[in-house]
Amino acid sequence: MTNHKSHSCGCCMSDLNENDNQKNLYELLFAIGIYTSAFFIQDVRIKLIIFITAYIIAGVDVIYASLKNIKNGIIFDENFLMTIATLGAMCVGEYPEAVMVMILYKIGESLQTDAVNKSKRSISSLMDIRPDYAYIETEDGLKKVHPPDVKLGDIIVVKPGEKISLDGVVTEGESSVDTSAITGESVHKTVRAGDIVYSGCICTSGLLKIRTTKVFSESTVSKILELVENAKDKKSKSENYITKFAKVYTPIVVLGAVLLTLIPTFFFDGSFVVWFKRALTFLVISCPCAFVISVPLTFFAGIGACSKQGILIKGSNYMEKLATPDTILFDKTGTLTKGVFEIQKVCPINVSEEELLEYVVYAEYYSNHPIAVSVKKSYTHEIDKNKISSIEEFSGKGVKAVINNTEIIAGNYKLFCDFKIEIPDINEAGTIIYVAKDKQYAGYILITDEIKSETKNIISVLKSMKIKTTMLTGDTEKIARNTGEIIGIDEIKSHLLPQDKVEILEYKLLQKQANKSVLFVGDGINDAPVLKQADVGISMGALGSDAAIEASDVVIMNDEIEKIPVLINIARKTMRIVKENIIFAITVKVIFLILGALGYMSMWGAVFADVGVTCIAVINSLRTLQTTSFIKE
Numbered sequence: 330m331t332n333h334k335s336h337s338c339g340c341c342m343s344d345l346n347e348n349d350n351q352k353n354l355y356e357l358l359f360a361i362g363i364y365t366s367a368f369f370i371q372d373v374r375i376k377l378i379i380f381i382t383a384y385i386i387a388g389v390d391v392i393y394a395s396l397k398n399i400k401n402g403i404i405f406d407e408n409f410l411m412t413i414a415t416l417g418a419m420c421v422g423e424y425p426e427a428v429m430v431m432i433l434y435k436i437g438e439s440l441q442t443d444a445v446n447k448s449k450r451s452i453s454s455l456m457d458i459r460p461d462y463a464y465i466e467t468e469d470g471l472k473k474v475h476p477p478d479v480k481l482g483d484i485i486v487v488k489p490g491e492k493i494s495l496d497g498v499v500t501e502g503e504s505s506v507d508t509s510a511i512t513g514e515s516v517h518k519t520v521r522a523g524d525i526v527y528s529g530c531i532c533t534s535g536l537l538k539i540r541t542t543k544v545f546s547e548s549t550v551s552k553i554l555e556l557v558e559n560a561k562d563k564k565s566k567s568e569n570y571i572t573k574f575a576k577v578y579t580p581i582v583v584l585g586a587v588l589l590t591l592i593p594t595f596f597f598d599g600s601f602v603v604w605f606k607r608a609l610t611f612l613v614i615s616c617p618c619a620f621v622i623s624v625p626l627t628f629f630a631g632i633g634a635c636s637k638q639g640i641l642i643k644g645s646n647y648m649e650k651l652a653t654p655d656t657i658l659f660d661k662t663g664t665l666t667k668g669v670f671e672i673q674k675v676c677p678i679n680v681s682e683e684e685l686l687e688y689v690v691y692a693e694y695y696s697n698h699p700i701a702v703s704v705k706k707s708y709t710h711e712i713d714k715n716k717i718s719s720i721e722e723f724s725g726k727g728v729k730a731v732i733n734n735t736e737i738i739a740g741n742y743k744l745f746c747d748f749k750i751e752i753p754d755i756n757e758a759g760t761i762i763y764v765a766k767d768k769q770y771a772g773y774i775l776i777t778d779e780i781k782s783e784t785k786n787i788i789s790v791l792k793s794m795k796i797k798t799t800m801l802t803g804d805t806e807k808i809a810r811n812t813g814e815i816i817g818i819d820e821i822k823s824h825l826l827p828q829d830k831v832e833i834l835e836y837k838l839l840q841k842q843a844n845k846s847v848l849f850v851g852d853g854i855n856d857a858p859v860l861k862q863a864d865v866g867i868s869m870g871a872l873g874s875d876a877a878i879e880a881s882d883v884v885i886m887n888d889e890i891e892k893i894p895v896l897i898n899i900a901r902k903t904m905r906i907v908k909e910n911i912i913f914a915i916t917v918k919v920i921f922l923i924l925g926a927l928g929y930m931s932m933w934g935a936v937f938a939d940v941g942v943t944c945i946a947v948i949n950s951l952r953t954l955q956t957t958s959f960i961k962e
């Protein structure tokens with residue numbers, strides 16, 4: 330994450346690395362030395378030679394870059410502006426000024442490069458969760474290796490204070506692990522033999538021996554890093570706009586400079602030299618550096634701020650949409666509710682309670698729906714996988730499986746309608762899993778889910794932010810209404826199959842106000858179509874779920890709904906700072922351009938103005954990082 334490719338338009342030198350910058354500094358000092366010596370020399374010709382030498386030393390890179398860009402079809406860039414401005418100054422005999430402008434410009438660029446590099450580094454370090462090494466257990470004791478060299482099934486040893494470098498299962502030891510690097514929340518969880526651990530977490534108390542279940546490139550850390558790295562390539566509209574803007578802006582400025590020389594000279598009897606010099610100053614002021622550097626940096630800082638909170642954004646294009654939500658659609662199970670179901674009642678018909686429960690647990694064995702996960706968790710007996718064959722899952726309905734040659738169907742009434750199995754109407758407060766054995770109704774299991782403690786509060790926070798909220802669920806109307814009323818959500822849609830959710834989303838997309846967006850928040854389980862189609866698809870509780878990370882645009886690593894307003898606030902702040910920088914830079918430039926055109930501005934002043942504006946914009950960009958509270962920023 331250290332090689333940030335710089336903006337594409339070829340302006341500015343902020344893609345210089347430290348070595349280049351060092352070399353630059355020496356050249357600069359040399360040029361300044363020679364330049365100063367000229368003032369102690371009387372002979373005009375020698376003076377001239379000295380100035381030209383200093384100019385070449387200071388400006389060769391700029392001139393070279395300008396020529397190189399012209400060859401690549403980028404004519405009007407900053408290097409070009411500086412080159413013609415200083416060469417122009419030489420032509421009218423302003424040698425000391427031309428050299429000084431070039432020197433100041435280079436100093437400014439090097440300050441900018443430094444500021445940008447430092448900022449990028451500090452943002453990157455926020456996101457840097459890459460483990461540097463791993464200890465593997467070998468016959469001759471522990472061996473320190475690079476994480477990519479660890480093989481599947483190797484035993485890695487993690488000492489207190491160290492980062493877990495690959496995903497795996499604990500085989501020995503007990504320790505508290507801190508997940509803050511990946512979830513943004515400093516939650517300490519105790520793990521012991523048999524528990525799954527994720528790379529990126531820090532082992533805080535005891536020593537752990539872990540059998541790796543994934544190679545490094547497949548481990549959670551790598552997945553997250555890959556995602557963050559790719560985020561930079563997905564440019565936002567504003568970034569693309571700035572690139573385009575710089576393309577038309579510079580030629581217009583050059584044309585303006587030409588007119589500024591020609592019109593007064595030919596039509597108003599002005600002095601050519603005076604107006605030509607003003608035009609050159611005009612060119613120097615107009616460098617578009619401030620936007621070109623600060624806008625992408627602000628987005629990058631916004632992504633960094635989110636990442637610190639355990640929120641991963643797959644591109645800065647989503648940042649714009651996250652800042653202006655019209656409606657947020659929430660999946661119910663696992664998003665608004667905990668998704669942890671408690672079995673309330675087991676009501677069998679013609680079979681025993683144990684048998685009915687066993688049927689369901691076996692049928693759900695391969696499903697990762699929250700219902701399936703909860704039911705399996707509550708089951709204490711050993712499960713013999715070999716008994717299970719031909720499993721089928723019906724999204725938003727339930728499952729069918731053959732267990733020891735008996736066909737079991739477990740799911741909601743819709744599934745039973747599909748199979749034309751008659752079921753009684755049951756009036757209970759909770760979700761009902763109907764069960765059929767060989768197409769014969771065999772009873773039901775009543776399960777209930779709990780609303781997350783923060784849900785109600787967050788829905789009202791979102792309302793105060795003027796965002797509409799809608800709950801989508803495949804559950805029955807009764808449960809949906811019950812939940813919806815408790816949390817105070819604006820709109821409730823129940824009885825939905827995954828494709829119905831897509832339909833509602835499409836309708837919302839049509840209905841939304843112009844320039845606003847529709848977000849969908851789900852747990853990533855059977856939500857993939859909606860996640861993909863929403864303006865921004867946000868998945869929660871994605872730790873360890875590759876499918877959810879894959880399908881969504883934004884990933885909230887833990888399953889805290891509190892992160893939604895945080896996310897929107899960071900996005901709003903990012904967009905506000907982008908706008909601030911653009912408006913600030915344009916205002917200052919316009920004022921200085923007018924001053925330059927009227928002759929109130931020297932070329933040196935112009936360089937200061939350009940560098941100053943850029944540095945202020947860069948510093949302002951970094952404010953994006955300081956978002957802490959979600960109610961107000």
Ligand code: ADP
Pocket residue numbers: 660661662663693696698700701723724725726727728739740741760761762801802803804805825826827854855
């Ligand atoms: P939600 O929209 O609330 O996330 P889903 O679309 O995931 O709900 O599921 C809708 C309904 O389908 C559930 O309430 C449940 O009745 C039924 N269902 C889905 N998957 C399963 C399963 N694996 N086992 C039993 N019932 C299921």
Ligand code: MG
Pocket residue numbers: 660661662663852854855856
């Ligand atoms: Mg769901």
